[in-house]
Amino acid sequence: MKSIVWIQYGFVLVVGLAMAVESLRLNKKAFVNNEKVYYAILGENPELVRFSDKCVNLIEHQISDAIAAGANKQLTDSITKLVALPNKFLKRIQDITYLNNTLKDDMMIDDNEVRAVVFCGSRSYVKMEFSFIRKGDTLICQKVNGVRELLVDVSRAFP
Amino acid sequence: MLNRLTSTSFIIFLLLYFLMVIGIGCFFTRANAEVLDIMADINRSGLQSAIERLLLNYDGRYFTNILHGLNPVAYGYLEYYQLMPILGILLFFGSIYFWISTFFVDVPVKQKLFLVSITVFFHFAFTPDITSELFNLIASYVYLYGICFWVIWTASAFRFYHAQKPAEKLLWFLFAAFGIIASTGTNEQLIVLNGITVLGLLFFNKSIARGHELIPFILIVVICSLFFVSCPGWRYRVLIEQHIHNQSAQGIFFNGFVSYFQNVWSFLFPLFILFPVSLLGSISINSSNKLFKWLTFKDVIILYVLIFLAGFVGAFIYLAGVQNNDSPPGRIYCVTFSLLQLSVLLLFPHIAHKLKVILAKRPLGLLLVLFLFVCGTNNFTLILKEYRSGYYDKFLSMYDSRMKSIQQAQNDDLKWKSACFENAELSLNMLYYPVEVKPNRGAANSNFEKYFGLDEVYFCDDTIRKFSLFLKGLE
Numbered sequence: 063m064k065s066i067v068w069i070q071y072g073f074v075l076v077v078g079l080a081m082a083v084e085s086l087r088l089n090k091k092a093f094v095n096n097e098k099v100y101y102a103i104l105g106e107n108p109e110l111v112r113f114s115d116k117c118v119n120l121i122e123h124q125i126s127d128a129i130a131a132g133a134n135k136q137l138t139d140s141i142t143k144l145v146a147l148p149n150k151f152l153k154r155i156q157d158i159t160y161l162n163n164t165l166k167d168d169m170m171i172d173d174n175e176v177r178a179v180v181f182c183g184s185r186s187y188v189k190m191e192f193s194f195i196r197k198g199d200t201l202i203c204q205k206v207n208g209v210r211e212l213l214v215d216v217s218r219a220f221p
Numbered sequence: 222m223l224n225r226l227t228s229t230s231f232i233i234f235l236l237l238y239f240l241m242v243i244g245i246g247c248f249f250t251r252a253n254a255e256v257l258d259i260m261a262d263i264n265r266s267g268l269q270s271a272i273e274r275l276l277l278n279y280d281g282r283y284f285t286n287i288l289h290g291l292n293p294v295a296y297g298y299l300e301y302y303q304l305m306p307i308l309g310i311l312l313f314f315g316s317i318y319f320w321i322s323t324f325f326v327d328v329p330v331k332q333k334l335f336l337v338s339i340t341v342f343f344h345f346a347f348t349p350d351i352t353s354e355l356f357n358l359i360a361s362y363v364y365l366y367g368i369c370f371w372v373i374w375t376a377s378a379f380r381f382y383h384a385q386k387p388a389e390k391l392l393w394f395l396f397a398a399f400g401i402i403a404s405t406g407t408n409e410q411l412i413v414l415n416g417i418t419v420l421g422l423l424f425f426n427k428s429i430a431r432g433h434e435l436i437p438f439i440l441i442v443v444i445c446s447l448f449f450v451s452c453p454g455w456r457y458r459v460l461i462e463q464h465i466h467n468q469s470a471q472g473i474f475f476n477g478f479v480s481y482f483q484n485v486w487s488f489l490f491p492l493f494i495l496f497p498v499s500l501l502g503s504i505s506i507n508s509s510n511k512l513f514k515w516l517t518f519k520d521v522i523i524l525y526v527l528i529f530l531a532g533f534v535g536a537f538i539y540l541a542g543v544q545n546n547d548s549p550p551g552r553i554y555c556v557t558f559s560l561l562q563l564s565v566l567l568l569f570p571h572i573a574h575k576l577k578v579i580l581a582k583r584p585l586g587l588l589l590v591l592f593l594f595v596c597g598t599n600n601f602t603l604i605l606k607e608y609r610s611g612y613y614d615k616f617l618s619m620y621d622s623r624m625k626s627i628q629q630a631q632n633d634d635l636k637w638k639s640a641c642f643e644n645a646e647l648s649l650n651m652l653y654y655p656v657e658v659k660p661n662r663g664a665a666n667s668n669f670e671k672y673f674g675l676d677e678v679y680f681c682d683d684t685i686r687k688f689s690l691f692l693k694g695l696e
Contacts, residue, residue, distance in 0.1 A: 069394075
């Protein structure tokens with residue numbers, strides 16, 4: 063019977079540790095994200111206005127971080143590095159037609175070409191508009207009043 | 222002989238009736254925008270990333286978020302969504318069977334199956350929100366699966382406590398531990414329920430020397446609850462809800478009490494009259510309840526007080542978030558309803574034993590129950606009413622027309638892929654929870670776009686389009 067007690071407490075310990083580690087990890091991530099949270103009012107429709115990089119889609123997070131330096135040259139370099147990430151990550155990128163190897167060749171970095179903003183977030187509070195981005199789109203990051211915005215050129219959408 | 226024939230006919234009738242209604246439900250139910258939204262995340266960035274996103278931004282329901290991975294819609298199989306209510310029914314059936322097998326003494330398998338069948342039938346006929354429990358899968362994981370896991374863990378803990386062999390003890394411990402982890406991670410109400418359950422375990426423990434055996438269960442409940450409330454998404458959501466539902470504490474309590482007792486009042490007749498009459502009328506068992514044998518009369522009274530308390534506090538968590546003028550959604554009472562039903566079921570062996578006189582009048586009682594089923598107001602008659610009115614056919618043709626527009630947009634060789642929906646929004650019915658595309662663009666439009674990989678989804682007569690919103694935003 064004593065071995066059962068050991069197993070029980072061992073199980074509790076494993077569950078407890080796993081949950082504690084996961085909770086710390088999530089809160090750390092949220093804390094880091096909270097520091098960067100910002101809202102940009104971009105229209106009258108309240109479902110479209112909230113704009114925050116609190117959304118933690120892995121890809122976007124990585125891109126945002128890679129782009130954080132802000133300089134165009136650095137951006138290109140960062141994305142080149144991003145594409146060179148391991149297959150698992152790359153697969154995710156391709157899955158959402160967000161970036162692929164051809165994108166970096168077509169990339170144009172020019173604030174004048176900014177046409178639209180990528181909205182991100184989760185579920186009903188902060189809406190995502192990932193579907194807006196297509197393979198071959200130009201991604202642009204700019205800092206406005208100290209706030210980073212990830213932008214996409216959607217000139218393809220205009221006749 | 223006549224009685225046996227009558228009860229068998231009654232159960233066969235209930236079974237056929239149940240299969241017919243659930244068959245109609247499964248045939249016509251469809252995934253709404255909320256389902257598509259979460260499924261798109263899983264499809265695009267994987268289950269792990271989707272779970273993380275929800276825990277960071279939306280809630281602490283970690284196990285519900287894991288369960289989303291079971292949804293075939295996440296893997297592109299939209300058509301299999303209709304089969305998912307069956308999985309929920311089977312889980313509920315299995316967990317009640319396990320519960321009855323644990324607590325009822327010497328009941329033959331056939332009678333157990335009858336008992337469970339009637340319990341399941343009654344549950345779905347009278348649950349306050351069958352849409353959330355069965356047909357809206359996102360909510361089903363929260364409101365139906367949670368209570369199933371609770372049932373599994375309480376029965377397993379009871380078996381663990383009474384098991385003699387170490388291997389048996391270990392097995393039931395693992396079952397109970399899984400049930401605690403799963404149930405706590407489905408729903409805020411289950412945190413309250415699990416907390417009250419472990420208090421009950423401590424209170425009803427007859428042997429101080431064996432009290433240490435319960436400590437691991439208590440620890441797991443505490444750990445899981447702490448994990449739930451420590452999730453950033455949960456805190457974020459509470460902040461938003463507080464902001465949205467800005468009402469006084471007095472208002473919250475008053476509205477909460479009124480609403481709770483109104484709802485519980487509406488359960489009284491089906492749960493405390495119709496349900497026992499059906500059980501008594503169709504099954505003649507000579508059994509007793511292991512739990513009640515183990516507890517004193519005073520303990521049983523306290524057990525029922527705890528059950529009511531758990532149902533009340535659990536519902537109150539959500540009632541606090543309801544605005545003054547809104548009536549609370551029925552789904553917040555699903556856990557309360559399930560608990561009350563289980564409390565009636567727990568009494569059944571004693572009622573059946575003591576009220577044999579009712580068994581003698583079985584045909585009359587059963588006829589009354591049948592009449593109330595077919596002619597009264599319950600979830601099944603409401604579904605059949607909507608079906609007969611032709612509403613579901615209309616709904617299906619509208620939904621299918623949307624899917625055709627989406628497919629066409631996907632196949633178009635255009636740079637801007639957009640799907641235009643005809644007609645108006647799909648309104649509320651028993652089988653579809655309307656998280657819906659809105660005229661001139663609402664939140665749910667982007668859910669469709671995300672799942673189907675489109676640039677825009679809109680109503681054909683919209684005057685505001687996504688382009689114009691973007692351009693306006695950039696001005």
